Amino acid sequence: MSNGVVLNLHFAATPPSSQGKEKEIRETLLLAYRTLGVVFGGLVTSPLYVYPSMPLNSPTEDDYLGIYSIMFWTLTLVALVKYATIAIHADDHGEGGTFALYSLLCRRLNIGILPSNQVYSNSSTYSRIERGVEAQSWLAKLFERSIVARRVLLFLAMLGTCMIIGDGILTPAISVLSAMDGLRAPFPSEVIFAWQSRLELYDIVRQFALLVYITIISVLAHASAALVEALSAIVLVVLFLLQKFGTSRVSFLFSPIMGAWTFCTPLVGIYSIIHHYPSIFKAISPHYIFHFFWRNGKAGWLLLGGTVLCITGSEAMFADLGHFNQRSIQIAFLFTIYPSLVLTYAGQTAYLIKNPNDHDDGFYKFIPTSVYWPIFIISTSAAVVASQSLISATFSIIKQSVVLDYFPRVKVVHTSHSKEGEVYSPEVNYILMVLCVAVILIFGDGKDIGNAFGVVVSLVMLITTILLTLVMIMIWRTPVVLVTLYFVVFFIMEGVYVSAVFTKFSEGGWIPFAISFVLAFIMFGWFYGRQRKIEYEITQKISFHRLEELLADPSVQRVPGICFFYTNIQDGLTPILGHYIKNMKSLHKVTIFTTLRYLLVPKVDPHERIVIKKSNLEGVYGCVIQYGYADALHFEDDFVSQVIGSLILHIKNCSGNAEPDSQEIEQEVSSLEEARCAGVVHVRGKTRFYIGLNCGWFDKIMLGFYEFMHSNCRSGLPALRVPLQQRIEVGMLYEA
Incomplete structure (x- = not known):
């Protein structure tokens, strides 16, 4: 990071050349020309209807x-x-x-x-x-x-x-x-009559063309509002x-x-x-x-x-x-x-x-x-x-x-x-x-x-x-x-x-x-439905300590493969995980808890797009995919390959102050590659609210409307280009 800062300071201190200034001026003028067709269309055509x-x-x-x-x-x-x-x-x-x-x-x-x-x-x-570090204004505190x-x-x-x-x-x-x-067209009758009087001055071809033109403008001059609306x-x-x-x-x-x-x-x-x-x-x-x-x-x-x-x-x-x-x-x-x-x-x-x-x-x-x-x-x-x-x-x-x-x-x-x-x-x-x-x-x-x-x-x-x-x-x-x-x-x-x-x-x-x-x-x-779901998941979230207890159950098996388990919360694990383990009695040897997180920024730097976190449990990792609201929600290359690549890089660099154990690192990387060859699945929750008799009228209306929209909207996974055959949905009812 320090090298990057020094490099930026070096370029900032270098005065721009005259050629650079001329190029910048040309590019600005070209952009100014292009704005005419994109930015100012509504403003400059307003005289049509004011x-x-x-x-x-x-x-x-x-x-x-x-x-x-x-x-x-x-x-x-x-x-x-x-x-x-x-x-x-x-x-x-x-x-x-x-x-x-x-x-x-x-x-x-x-x-x-x-x-x-x-x-x-x-x-x-x-x-x-x-x-900044400046003191906040009274309005900001309010x-x-x-x-x-x-x-x-x-x-x-x-x-x-x-x-x-x-x-x-x-x-x-x-x-x-x-x-x-x-x-x-605002053509008065005398204008049309003047054109008609000129017919005898032309040959037969020109007379026919002028007659057609006069007929068209006569029709347009009396065109109805319905015709204009239809066109x-x-x-x-x-x-x-x-x-x-x-x-x-x-x-x-x-x-x-x-x-x-x-x-x-x-x-x-x-x-x-x-x-x-x-x-x-x-x-x-x-x-x-x-x-x-x-x-x-x-x-x-x-x-x-x-x-x-x-x-x-x-x-x-x-x-x-x-x-x-x-x-x-x-x-x-x-x-x-x-x-x-x-x-x-x-x-x-x-x-x-x-x-x-x-x-x-x-x-x-x-x-x-x-x-x-x-x-x-x-x-x-x-x-x-x-x-x-x-x-x-x-x-x-x-x-x-x-x-x-x-x-x-x-x-x-x-x-x-x-x-x-x-x-x-x-x-x-x-x-x-x-x-x-x-x-x-x-x-x-x-x-x-x-x-x-x-x-x-x-x-x-x-x-x-x-x-x-x-x-x-x-x-x-x-x-x-x-x-x-x-x-x-x-x-x-x-x-x-x-x-x-x-x-x-x-x-x-x-x-x-x-x-x-x-x-x-x-x-x-x-937004209300999504917030209620997030609130429920935060209050009912599963900690890594609880996950360790679930995996300690002899009846729970670690099966081969990689599992991308999608969750909406970052500080903890979704309650769907507990529901999944209790019913399936299994968890993949490599499980990556993945959170799609949209930041209140236009764009996220590529090197900060994928954030990896390693847990104390064997084969369990956390992954946060960050996007700004002006970013494209897809990867140019294979999604799994990029995450695995970031994970391997994280494993190699995450040694702290201790001397890295190359054999242990190679074994962990080898386990990742082996799990990938065994197969990849993407697990996401298909949750619904249970709207009981104890719910108020506001929750009944808003959560019912949310469930209607949620059941008819597109899935969040196709944006990541996840193959259909690799998707698994786990159903669970959330109590409203």
């Missing part, structure tokens, strides 16, 4: 100036200041997002209630570095003492996670529906069916598409500003916001439910940190996304000031006719890309939740050999597809979906503000004045937004709550 989602009634010029001023300052404060400047630095070893903030607080302050938190202290890489405070913190993290998953359902629906709505549903179904191939296969298209969108829409915005309202940027003055609310009162407050959509996708700047770095995201946002959105919204507002009643189609109406169809193609493609980014993020969140034992086990497939975070879940994919299509077909009105979307956006913002404030106080030790300034400004602003979108609860705002309630019930039910 104005159509507002319940405007005979708006005036002053109303539009006030709305633009609100959107400008919301973008500046929330997207630029909060996310791109502050939150982006609150990463958890390169990972971002709501759950990453929660895990950061748990690791640094030991305030988590996850079972994995009990094992975190055994991980030397993170325990040495992350937990969380450590109060189980209620820790549960509230966990609830906030779970709610934020559920809302982001809901975002993965609503974003594809509203993005594709708003883009496809451009099929109802949107078809596009989404195709998009979800392509998920199994992985985003890497088509990722080379994402950034050029979003680059074209980011470049074209502000150009149209500049054109609209020049032709309709050149003085639009006077609305940057905050006094237009004051006058807007002074004139409109409650009606102006209700309009905030639509304006909040201008920052849709801002959370992705923080949530997608694991795929990029801070500098690349900041460069892309500051020099492309932010000016693009400011100019696009300015152009839309300038057009609407001169055409105040076109707000229901506030995007496509302000597109000039000469470039209408190219922009339509770009916008539809951009909407699909924006949908893809949220779908992929949902897969990653579900994977993290499964790894942290907050969600029933589902199949997770890694679709890329080079990008470990690129995953796909068939079950989650098809559930998302059904829900997205259902949202479009049932709530086809873009305003209803926009109301639901506003609830998700505002609540995720507010939860991030609260968690980030806790990080500032308890980890960063930010001065009280700055923390107070941050919390007051953003909590009040986002609280007002939340209060406005809650008034739309009956008009679509209930959708994300229904989705989040179902997801939260699943997550809490699964």
Whole structure:
């Protein structure tokens, strides 16, 4: 270990060369370009549905100036200041997002209630570095003492996670529906008549082609909402069916598409500003916001439910940190996304000031006719890309939740050999597809979906503000004045937004709550059942002394082979072991008690992945396999080979200060190889709760629901690529 430290210090002290700096700059700029297609899809396509989602009634010029001023300052404060400047630095070893903030607080302050938190202290890489020796703040001590405070913190993290998953359902629906709505082209009858008058100027072939084109645009100009909804549903179904191939296969298209969108829409915005309202940027003055609310009162407050959509996708700047770095995201946002959105919204507002009643189609109406169809193609493609980014993020969140034992086990497939975070879940994919299509077909009105979307956006913002404030106080030790300034400004602003979108609860705002309630019930039910099982196993665990007594029974035989006996507890042995020995009257000559332990860190170093512990009993070992929530739950090589290799290395090195007995070591290694040749089995418990008459109604409901999920979810062993013929399940009833 000392050599490694010296080596790291040596390289840290060496100044980087100019070529190294140039290479780093090029890589950062390339990453910044790639973020356009992954991180900013939802944010930069928000002009498609912001104005159509507002319940405007005979708006005036002053109303539009006030709305633009609100959107400008919301973008500046929330997207630029909060996310791109502050939150982006609150990463958890390169990972971002709501759950990453929660895990950061748990690791640094030991305030988590996850079972994995009990094992975190055994991980030397993170325990040495992350937990400082500074005195804890009063707030940290409060969380450590109060189980209620820790549960509230966990609830906030779970709610934020559920809302982001809901975002993965609503974003594809509203993005594709708003883009496809451009099929109802705003071609007035005089334009179609002008084209018809030109027919006699062309030969018969050109006349036929122009006639077909006129017929198509005439049909599209009168296309029904049902047709747009059906086509949107078809596009989404195709998009979800392509998920199994992985985003890497088509990722080379994402950034050029979003680059074209980011470049074209502000150009149209500049054109609209020049032709309709050149003085639009006077609305940057905050006094237009004051006058807007002074004139409109409650009606102006209700309009905030639509304006909040201008920052849709801002959370992705923080949530997608694991795929990029801070500098690349900041460069892309500051020099492309932010000016693009400011100019696009300015152009839309300038057009609407001169055409105040076109707000229901506030995007496509302000597109000039000469470039209408190219922009339509770009916008539809951009909407699909924006949908893809949220779908992929949902897969990653579900994977993290499964790894942290907050969600029933589902199949997770890694679709890329080079990008470990690129995953796909068939079950989650098809559930998302059904829900997205259902949202479009049932709530086809873009305003209803926009109301639901506003609830998700505002609540995720507010939860991030609260968690980030806790990080500032308890980890960063930010001065009280700055923390107070941050919390007051953003909590009040986002609280007002939340209060406005809650008034739309009956008009679509209930959708994300229904989705989040179902997801939260699943997550809490699964977590509660797993916790109750772990509590039972800890109280009924078997010590090594008790195991020695069981093996001393003459009727118990040691049979040839290696047995991997899986247990959920580390300090002791699972009660299933006693049940197994009493009934089978045997134990393998080499028994390795294996614990899969997921740490509250993104990734675990490879040299700390497998931790071996030798007991005083002959042929009995302990093995802990450690994973972070961003790690892949599989081994590149044979699982058994890696564990045996680590075990042999441990035997050879575990001699203490005494002189190693080479003959004894060779005999133990030989016994391992002999046992492996005799056969390998993997034994795991198939436990169920016995819910008796003495159980309370809460336990009957939650544990019954857990047993239903547990009996229908996937096994934990296939992730380790354990052959089916080597698995043995031992049934046992736990008394609830």
